[in-house]
Each structure stands twice: as C-alpha cells, then as structure tokens.
Amino acid sequence: MNAPTAAVLVIGNEILSGRTRDVNTTTAARLLTAHGIALREARVVPDGQAAIVEAVNALRARYTYLFTSGGIGPTHDDITAAAVAKALGAPLTEHPEAVALMAAHYGDPAKLTPARRKMALVPRGARLIGNALTGAPGFALGNVFVMAGVPAIMEAMLAAALSEIPPGPEVFTATVDTTQPESAIAAALEAVQIGHAGVNIGSYPHFDAHRRRSMGVQVVIRGRDASAVEAARAAVEQAITQSTV
Amino acid sequence: MNAPTAAVLVIGNEILSGRTRDVNTTTAARLLTAHGIALREARVVPDGQAAIVEAVNALRARYTYLFTSGGIGPTHDDITAAAVAKALGAPLTEHPEAVALMAAHYGDPAKLTPARRKMALVPRGARLIGNALTGAPGFALGNVFVMAGVPAIMEAMLAAALSEIPPGPEVFTATVDTTQPESAIAAALEAVQIGHAGVNIGSYPHFDAHRRRSMGVQVVIRGRDASAVEAARAAVEQAITQSTV
Numbered sequence: 350m351n352a353p354t355a356a357v358l359v360i361g362n363e364i365l366s367g368r369t370r371d372v373n374t375t376t377a378a379r380l381l382t383a384h385g386i387a388l389r390e391a392r393v394v395p396d397g398q399a400a401i402v403e404a405v406n407a408l409r410a411r412y413t414y415l416f417t418s419g420g421i422g423p424t425h426d427d428i429t430a431a432a433v434a435k436a437l438g439a440p441l442t443e444h445p446e447a448v449a450l451m452a453a454h455y456g457d458p459a460k461l462t463p464a465r466r467k468m469a470l471v472p473r474g475a476r477l478i479g480n481a482l483t484g485a486p487g488f489a490l491g492n493v494f495v496m497a498g499v500p501a502i503m504e505a506m507l508a509a510a511l512s513e514i515p516p517g518p519e520v521f522t523a524t525v526d527t528t529q530p531e532s533a534i535a536a537a538l539e540a541v542q543i544g545h546a547g548v549n550i551g552s553y554p555h556f557d558a559h560r561r562r563s564m565g566v567q568v569v570i571r572g573r574d575a576s577a578v579e580a581a582r583a584a585v586e587q588a589i590t591q592s593t594v
Numbered sequence: 595m596n597a598p599t600a601a602v603l604v605i606g607n608e609i610l611s612g613r614t615r616d617v618n619t620t621t622a623a624r625l626l627t628a629h630g631i632a633l634r635e636a637r638v639v640p641d642g643q644a645a646i647v648e649a650v651n652a653l654r655a656r657y658t659y660l661f662t663s664g665g666i667g668p669t670h671d672d673i674t675a676a677a678v679a680k681a682l683g684a685p686l687t688e689h690p691e692a693v694a695l696m697a698a699h700y701g702d703p704a705k706l707t708p709a710r711r712k713m714a715l716v717p718r719g720a721r722l723i724g725n726a727l728t729g730a731p732g733f734a735l736g737n738v739f740v741m742a743g744v745p746a747i748m749e750a751m752l753a754a755a756l757s758e759i760p761p762g763p764e765v766f767t768a769t770v771d772t773t774q775p776e777s778a779i780a781a782a783l784e785a786v787q788i789g790h791a792g793v794n795i796g797s798y799p800h801f802d803a804h805r806r807r808s809m810g811v812q813v814v815i816r817g818r819d820a821s822a823v824e825a826a827r828a829a830v831e832q833a834i835t836q837s838t839v
C-alpha cells in the first residue's frame with residue numbers, strides 16, 4: 350500500500366503580513382504524521398479568491414488529501430467557503446444541519462444573525478466537520494477538508510476529520526544525538542543514507558546564536574519499516590562513534 | 595510605483611514531519627512588510643530536488659523576489675544549492691570568496707574539511723549573502739535569495755539581503771479593538787471595506803478555547819496611503835460603536 354499524502358493550505362493575510370504566526374501547519378504536520386499520512390507540502394496564501402482557487406485545485410489534484418485552515422468566519426474577509434466552492438465547481442448552499450448546529454449552540458434562535466448564518470454556507474454535497482468548541486462547523490467535499498483558522502478550533506476539526514480517514518502505515522522514528530559538529534559526521538551520515546535507501550536520514554544542528562557555534566546535532570531516521578529504521582539507527586550510531594577524533 | 599512582492603520557500607523534511615516548527619516564515623513576513631515588500635505566498639517543501647526546482651521556478655517567475663530558507667549545510671540532506679542551480683540553469687561552482695570567508699572563520703585551513711567546503715558551492719554568477727554568526731554564506735542569483743534554515747542565521751541573512759534591496763512604499767497599519775463578537779460587527783465592517791477600497795480590513799477574533807467563546811475582535815486596517823488608513827480606522831471605530839447594542 351502506498352502511503353497516503355497530504356498538503357496543508359493556510360489562508361489568511363494576517364500570516365503573510367507578520368501579524369500572526371502560523372501554528373496550524375506544525376499542528377497538522379504532527380497529527381498527520383501520527384496518522385500515517387505524509388505531509389508533502391504546505392502553502393500560505395492571502396484572503397483572495399483567485400489565489401485560493403488556484404492553490405486548492407493544484408494541491409487537491411496532487412495529493413491524497415488537502416486540509417485548509419482559515420477564512421470560514423462571519424466577516425467580509427472570510428471567503429474560503431465561496432472560493433473552495435468555485436474551485437470544486439459546486440454551488441454555495443446553506444447546509445440545514447449546520448444551521449441546526451448553530452441554532453443549538455446559540456440557544457436563542459434570534460442569535461442566529463445573518464452574519465452567523467453565513468457560516469452555514471458550504472459547497473453543495475459537502476459533509477460537515479464538527480468541533481466541540483463552537484457551533485460553526487468546517488466541511489469536507491471529496492478530498493478537500495476545510496477548517497477554521499483559530500488554532501484550537503482547527504486542531505479539534507482536524508482530529509474530527511482524521512477520525513473518519515483510515516490511518517496510513519505507521520511512521521517509525523529514531524534519533525541519535527551527538528555533540529560533534531555536522532561537518533565532522535557528514536561523510537559518515539551520507540554513507541549510511543546510501544546504504545539504507547528505505548529510510549530518510551535528516552541532520553539537524555543545535556545552533557547557539559549567542560556563542561555563534563553549533564552545539565551538536567540531532568540525527569533523525571524515519572521510515573515505514575521498524576526494523577529498517579532500527580538498522581539505520583544502529584549504523585548511524587556506529588558511524589558517528591567512528592567519526593569521533 | 596507598484597509595490598514589490600515576494601514569496602518565501604521553506605525547504606526541509608523536518609517542518610513537514612512536525613519535528614520542527616517553522617518560524618522563518620513569520621520572521622520573513624515581519625521583515626519584508628517593514629521593508630515595504632508584500633509577502634504574497636509561502637510554501638514548505640521537502641528536501642527533494644524535483645519539489646525544490648518546481649517551487650523555485652514557479653515562485654521566482656511570479657513575484658519580484660523569492661527568499662528560500664533551509665538546506666544549505668554540509669550534510670547529504672542539504673541539497674538546496676544544487677537544486678537552485680538546476681532551477682536557474684547555472685552550473686554549481688565553488689565560490690572563491692566563500693572559501694576565503696570560511697577559511698577565515700575557522701582560522702586553521704585544516705578545518706576547511708570537504709564537508710564544509712561543500713558550503714562554498716553556489717550557482718555560477720551568484721553573489722554571497724554574509725552573516726555575522728557563521729562562516730558559511732547564503733547566496734543570491736537574479737531575484738532568488740538562498741538562506742540558511744537555522745532561524746538566527748536566516749534572520750541575519752535576510753537582514754543582509756534586504757540592506758541591498760530598495761525598500762517599497764511604506765505599509766501603514768491601524769488597529770481597532772472591540773469586545774464585541776465578530777458576528778455583531780460583520781455587516782458594519784463589510785460596509786466600511788466597500789467604502790474604503792484602497793485599504794485592506796481584516797477581522798481577527800480572540801478565541802478563548804477554555805471558555806469556548808470569542809473574547810472580542812481586533813480589526814486591522816492596512817494600506818500604503820497613511821490618510822486612507824486613518825480614514826478607514828475612524829470609519830471602523832464609528833461603525834463598531836454604532837453596532838453596539
């Protein structure tokens with residue numbers, strides 16, 4: 350079985366202006382990896398219809414799943430649902446279950462204002478993605494999952510979405526820490542990577558900006574085969590020990 | 595004068611696996627905005643040549659500048675310089691000034707090992723981007739700026755790169771805070787946005803995940819014309835006040 354793949358599309362001017370730091374990409378990376386889905390690409394685009402439509406169509410065609418975050422609130426700059434509807438060629442329609450969810454959440458039907466009711470508009474045929482934090486749902490259509498931008502709500506929606514997606518084969522990880530600099534172990538690591546093509550070996554230095562020097566390296570080995578990861582880990586450990594002057 | 599635009603390309607498996615949280619996008623967003631350059635898109639791709647080449651060519655063609663981070667160290671998984679060389683159609687060659695910089699940094703010529711010397715390989719014709727933290731430089735060729743992934747080094751390289759790029763027209767920002775929920779001010783905000791097309795108005799709720807409710811909204815007005823931003827700010831303030839029940 351080929352491992353399922355995914356892309357994340359973060360939608361929001363506030364990320365690109367520097368006002369808000371994106372944390373949703375790293376949340377998605379963590380949850381998707383744990384679910385056996387390989388996150389292959391992440392993009393951030395503005396709250397603009399053309400940019401969203403283009404990115405949605407490029408990414409949904411290329412990966413097994415596309416997860417978007419941001420732009421599904423009640424204000425004028427929340428245009429994700431309409432843009433995704435356009436990308437998918439589905440008309441934007443009010444989802445009765447979404448209206449019912451929000452009516453229940455707000456208690457008083459008078460609180461279901463036109464602005465809030467806008468959050469019940471989804472592409473025709475979409476299924477809802479609930480969350481325990483707010484009344485307003487995300488939605489999914491085909492392989493596209495549309496989630497809120499507020500990090501706590503996004504994480505709840507992603508967990509709900511993943512509960513309905515079959516997990517991919519588990520990703521195994523091993524790490525080897527060394528106090529040596531990257532340059533001292535580079536040749537040894539490369540040789541191990543060449544000899545263990547079934548795993549991915551990454552080298553991540555701990556850089557101390559104050560001391561202006563690397564304080565060591567964490568070598569990370571990842572793969573879908575536990576014994577291959579363990580064999581590569583042992584080989585990395587041995588190679589690093591032999592590199593020590 | 596049209597405002598210059600930019601994209602950021604973050605290169606690294608560790609971001610997509612969830613091991614490392616990307617902070618370089620938000621650093622770039624902040625510094626580029628302050629320099630009058632509109633960041634229009636950010637992408638994260640793996641340490642894979644095909645993915646890097648495709649993203650570099652798509653983004654350098656579309657925006658005034660492309661800034662990459664990650665993958666320029668001494669290990670086997672650092673393939674950015676070679677991939678950018680391929681994307682730009684320039685052969686990868688050793689830059690004498692980069693060798694000299696590193697030799698000076700390490701002091702002892704014997705410390706300029708083959709692994710470290712790899713960091714002097716750049717596409718032919720590239721100019722170097724120095725930084726005060728390490729001997730290994732980034733580089734630029736055409737409108738593509740290639741920087742390290744370690745956040746402190748990336749920030750130093752971006753500052754150095756921007757010191758040689760003419761600033762774009764200043765971006766002015768005003769913010770209006772309200773304790774009202776987004777839904778209560780949505781119609782008023784939309785009317786202000788329609789009446790002030792020269793600025794961009796964004797609505798950002800403060801969501802309290804513990805209390806499961808929005809604790810208010812920050813409305814952000816941005817534009818290149820200070821008086822237009824101020825006029826929109828005053829209109830937002832008045833509209834929000836009138837929305838108050």
